[in-house]
Amino acid sequence: MGSYELSLVTLAAIYVMLALSLNLITGFCGQISLGHAAFFGAGAYAAALLTKSGWPLAPALVSGAVLAAAFGFVVGLASLRVRHDFLAITTMGVGFLFIGFVRKQQGLGGELGLSGIPDHGLGPWGLAALTVTLAAATAALSLHIRRVWAGQAFAAIADDEDTARALGIDVMRYKLTAFVLGTALAGLAGGLFAHFTRFIIPDAFGFTVSISILAMVIIGGIGSTWGVLAGAVILTLMPELFRFINDYKLLLYGGLLLLVMRFAPGGLAGGIAALTARLRGAT
Amino acid sequence: MTALLEVEGVGVRFGGIQALDDVSFALAEGELLGLIGPNGAGKTTMLRAITGVIRPNPGRIRLAGADITDFSTDRRARTGLALTHQIVKPLRAMTARDNVALAAGHAKTTNVLAALFAIDRTKELARADELLRLVGIENHADAMPSTLPLGALKRLEVARALALDPKVLLLDEPLAGLNHVEAARLADTIVDLNRAGMSIVLIEHNLGEVMRICPRLMVLDNGRRIAMGAAKTVMEDPFVRAAYLGREAGDAAA
Numbered sequence: 006m007g008s009y010e011l012s013l014v015t016l017a018a019i020y021v022m023l024a025l026s027l028n029l030i031t032g033f034c035g036q037i038s039l040g041h042a043a044f045f046g047a048g049a050y051a052a053a054l055l056t057k058s059g060w061p062l063a064p065a066l067v068s069g070a071v072l073a074a075a076f077g078f079v080v081g082l083a084s085l086r087v088r089h090d091f092l093a094i095t096t097m098g099v100g101f102l103f104i105g106f107v108r109k110q111q112g113l114g115g116e117l118g119l120s121g122i123p124d125h126g127l128g129p130w131g132l133a134a135l136t137v138t139l140a141a142a143t144a145a146l147s148l149h150i151r152r153v154w155a156g157q158a159f160a161a162i163a164d165d166e167d168t169a170r171a172l173g174i175d176v177m178r179y180k181l182t183a184f185v186l187g188t189a190l191a192g193l194a195g196g197l198f199a200h201f202t203r204f205i206i207p208d209a210f211g212f213t214v215s216i217s218i219l220a221m222v223i224i225g226g227i228g229s230t231w232g233v234l235a236g237a238v239i240l241t242l243m244p245e246l247f248r249f250i251n252d253y254k255l256l257l258y259g260g261l262l263l264l265v266m267r268f269a270p271g272g273l274a275g276g277i278a279a280l281t282a283r284l285r286g287a288t
Numbered sequence: 289m290t291a292l293l294e295v296e297g298v299g300v301r302f303g304g305i306q307a308l309d310d311v312s313f314a315l316a317e318g319e320l321l322g323l324i325g326p327n328g329a330g331k332t333t334m335l336r337a338i339t340g341v342i343r344p345n346p347g348r349i350r351l352a353g354a355d356i357t358d359f360s361t362d363r364r365a366r367t368g369l370a371l372t373h374q375i376v377k378p379l380r381a382m383t384a385r386d387n388v389a390l391a392a393g394h395a396k397t398t399n400v401l402a403a404l405f406a407i408d409r410t411k412e413l414a415r416a417d418e419l420l421r422l423v424g425i426e427n428h429a430d431a432m433p434s435t436l437p438l439g440a441l442k443r444l445e446v447a448r449a450l451a452l453d454p455k456v457l458l459l460d461e462p463l464a465g466l467n468h469v470e471a472a473r474l475a476d477t478i479v480d481l482n483r484a485g486m487s488i489v490l491i492e493h494n495l496g497e498v499m500r501i502c503p504r505l506m507v508l509d510n511g512r513r514i515a516m517g518a519a520k521t522v523m524e525d526p527f528v529r530a531a532y533l534g535r536e537a538g539d540a541a542a
């Protein structure tokens with residue numbers, strides 16, 4: 006594998022982490038977030054500043070995740086009480102606030118972004134191996150959550166909050182837990198991204214990125230770990246492999262979103278499940 | 289007889305409508321109390337105030353001696369209040385058995401952190417099967433709610449409420465929408481539950497079944513308690529008759 010392929014693997018793994026982390030919030034727990042990139046950015050900036058000031062990579066990445074989770078906790082506390090559509094708008098606002106804030110901070114490089122992020126020292130193979138391992142760990146965590154009691158509670162909340170409450174489930178705490186877990190993982194992905202590109206600008210964490218992550222979740226199949234993983238890989242690689250698509254990336258995502266909503270609301274995962282069911286039925 | 293559930297001076301206002309006005313009553317341990325009244329009398333609102341979906345103002349609610357007025361809905365559920373909805377509300381994404389098992393696992397979902405590690409559902413699934421059998425829909429255990437007829441969904445509501453191991457079971461029109469035979473069967477199930485020691489408040493429009501199974505009745509009309517006592521006495525009460533007849537006369541005129 007050349008360095009170009011390795012960089013594609015790394016980038017895809019980062020997006021897998023992002024999409025799976027949003028899937029914890031939106032897919033498992035039913036809370037639509039349109040500002041996920043802000044937490045990705047919070048982790049990226051925090052980790053980058055820390056390694057720039059001499060911290061080793063590992064504690065910087067962990068701190069980025071913790072900071073993003075703290076940010077997620079505050080946003081969650083303020084917005085999760087309100088109903089679904091409100092949450093979407095609130096998180097969108099948080100996303101814009103984040104960008105607006107970062108742009109004006111000289112300490113964060115303002116519009117020009119942060120450059121000169123130190124070499125992670127792992128080499129391209131090392132970084133790819135690290136991100137793939139962490140993406141796999143995120144997938145394993147997702148599969149685990151589906152199996153435990155908390156997963157059942159999340160599913161109940163995604164289905165009908167009032168009924169979940171009547172069954173003794175502390176809805177607010179569960180939503181907040183999903184939000185904190187999801188934003189922590191987005192922050193971790195951010196730290197990896199910052200050290201992968203070694204140069205970050207505010208726009209790398211803007212609204213279109215939030216929407217792209219959400220598109221991966223929906224196109225992959227909301228709530229399905231394997232579907233979302235596949236969706237993230239496909240949507241990351243397609244524009245990279247076919248350069249001509251790159252200029253039309255948003256057009257592609259938008260078109261796919263419309264197609265999925267119209268023809269396969271369950272996304273890739275739902276489509277495949279329906280197809281295998283039909284094939285089984287035919288034999 | 290000691291009072292298990294005490295409702296004291298409950299008032300609820302929705303904008304210009306006084307849905308409940310200074311209503312008090314007590315449910316004794318092991319009692320089956322019928323709550324009746326014309327449409328819009330405030331029966332569902334009373335149950336919602338008891339379960340905490342809406343906050344009474346003024347009013348206090350006590351369960352087994354403890355004041356639960358300031359508890360959230362989920363905490364009240366864990367404290368021992370279970371409700372079946374007038375309009376069935378199964379969790380559509382899971383099977384009938386999983387619906388009941390989730391409620392049976394209330395002790396395991398109480399603590400979020402512990403729930404992130406607890407996997408074993410053997411006991412709860414067994415309990416779910418037991419309850420589905422109790423309400424007579426064990427053959428639907430693996431079905432998704434969207435495929436079930438209303439009669440089964442009504443029973444699923446009851447099974448799920450029982451899975452919370454409640455001190456008090458609040459039933460909001462469990463018989464509505466069922467045919468004669470189904471209604472009588474579910475009413476018998478309710479009597480069996482009560483005989484086994486469950487304390488129950490039953491809202492029902494099916495007066496025939498109510499008279500058959502409830503020894504004591506409370507009547508609401510326009511948010512006020514207009515009668516309370518032995519079923520027979522209550523039904524002969526001129527105010528109660530007027531409330532129902534007046535309503536029917538009004539409907540006929542409309």
Ligand SMILES: Nc1ncnc2c1ncn2[C@@H]1O[C@H](COP(=O)(O)OP(=O)(O)OP(=O)(O)O)[C@@H](O)[C@H]1O
Nearest residue numbers: 302305307325326327328329330331332333334374
């Ligand atoms: N959420 C609400 N907002 C505004 N008004 C409400 C609300 N819920 C109930 N009401 C009103 O309060 C009154 C009591 O309603 P409630 O549902 O408690 O009656 P009910 O006795 O359960 O009637 P039914 O037998 O038709 O179920 C009605 O006038 C109703 O329109």
Ligand SMILES: [Mg+2]
Nearest residue numbers: 331332333374
């Ligand atoms: Mg009602």
